[in-house]
Amino acid sequence: MDKKLLTPGPLTTSMTTKEAMLHDWGSRDKKFIDLNSSIRESLVKLIDGEDNYQCVPMQGSGTFAVESMVSSLTSKDSKILILINGAYGQRMKKMCTYLNRDFIEYEVAEHEVHELSKIEELIDTNDLTHIFAVYCETTSGILNPIEEIADLAESKKISLFIDAMSAFGALPLSAKKITFDAVAASSNKCLEGVPGVGFILVKNDVIQNAKGNSHSLSLDLYDQWQAMEKNKQWRFTPPTHVLAAFNQAIKEHEKEGGVQGRHARYKKNCEIICAGMKELGFEQLLPDNLQAPIIITFKQPNDSSFNFDKFYNALSEKDFLIYPGKLTVAETFRIGCIGNLNENDMHDTIGAVKEVIQELALEIN
Ligand SMILES: Cc1ncc(COP(=O)(O)O)c(C=O)c1O
Known part of the structure; x- marks a missing residue:
């Protein structure tokens, strides 16, 4: 797989x-x-x-x-x-x-x-x-x-x-x-x-x-x-x-219903990622009205033990590949919600992030 x-x-x-x-x-x-x-x-x-x-x-x-x-x-x-x-x-x-x-x-x-x-x-x-x-x-x-x-x-x-x-x-x-x-x-x-x-x-x-x-x-x-x-x-x-x-x-x-159908799936995917990450304590960069249902930027937690590479590798071991941040002004990382993925995949992603937080003993807030 x-x-x-x-x-x-x-x-x-x-x-x-x-x-x-x-x-x-x-x-x-x-x-x-x-x-x-x-x-x-x-x-x-x-x-x-x-x-x-x-x-x-x-x-x-x-x-x-x-x-x-x-x-x-x-x-x-x-x-x-x-x-x-x-x-x-x-x-x-x-x-x-x-x-x-x-x-x-x-x-x-x-x-x-x-x-x-x-x-x-x-x-x-x-x-x-x-x-x-x-x-x-x-x-x-x-x-x-x-x-x-x-x-x-x-x-x-x-x-x-x-x-x-x-x-x-x-x-x-x-x-x-x-x-x-x-x-x-x-x-x-x-x-x-x-x-x-x-x-x-x-x-x-x-x-x-x-x-x-x-x-x-x-x-x-x-x-x-x-x-x-x-x-x-x-x-x-x-x-x-x-x-x-x-x-x-x-x-x-x-x-899938053209642009409308695809938009609907991505929007749902985006909502699940945003809500799930928020519940885990991550801060989203953009307010909902400026957020496109494509890729979401999260601020890296203040916890000085947070290391993006370790976080990335731990998620990769669970078969989820996220994306580094590209902002010039803040330390961030990104999670995309496009591609042939559905709401179950998004729930699984959040589940994997939750496990990684525990494994790496991260303080998110
Ligand atoms: C808005 C936008 N423009 C241009 C590009 C460049 O595309 P590529 O990396 O395929 O050359 C990208 C890639 O992500 C993009 O998101």
Whole structure:
């Protein structure tokens, strides 16, 4: 039995998703080409983007997809506002620095969301073309107010790009409800595939006008899209097995009731972890209204004998893998509640934490 992955990805996947990788696929064969087209169509449907959006998959981890979006869909003339409250906003800033894009940043603490009035002020006093936002900032697990940010960007006619890596498939994102030009995500988070491929959903006119922006051939989203439009095939070797697993995972997502169904399971998982850890004396970083049902940050106890590595190893011996903290301001650790795990797994996790507290004789309060 594999250990349970209480992490932000790679995640625990279903047996049927793993089994989908037990075949070899010819990358130029019709069967694989159809599978690839089906994935692209399903992802467009997931944002209600039929007719208006293109799905362009990109090999690699999520960062490759985000960098491909940032580099290919902006130009040297763009002026970007990056909203930062964690490592993934910081990462987009780093990308813009590498790419020599003109940007300003608005950074708030990792447990806070941005003030809309301040965003508006920045829009009004800078000649902006784009806003980059992270939907769920996985650093803390905070839920950023993407609808409000999107409405503001739309009212000011500014192009919004969303890093929805840890949100896509579990948190609402419909092109019928909010306006955005591009969103990047990957196979191995809330869609519960295996790692190895990301994707960008981009408005038709934005991708059509993206020729010549990219500094890189392999990350050139326009080139990837053009090639795939021509013959439905990948330019370079596709991650065939990853895509086969992704196709299965998407079917299982649909069967669970799509975004709504997945959200409901994760929400329940999150509630069990938050309530259980609270009862054991752990302090959650975020208030409930800012907590996304994806990953939860807990403060490390004040007990000077608390050692994260020992805590982690003791839980690992019981087959539960948690995640270190990523905050810059406090000692924390994280417990993810996504992946192919249900409420029983969450109760078992809390049971294991309780045993570890006793075994290590920890004082939590
Ligand atoms: C919000 C967000 N953006 C980007 C990434 C980067 O993805 P990867 O680690 O797959 O490159 C992650 C990974 O957890 C993430 O949570």
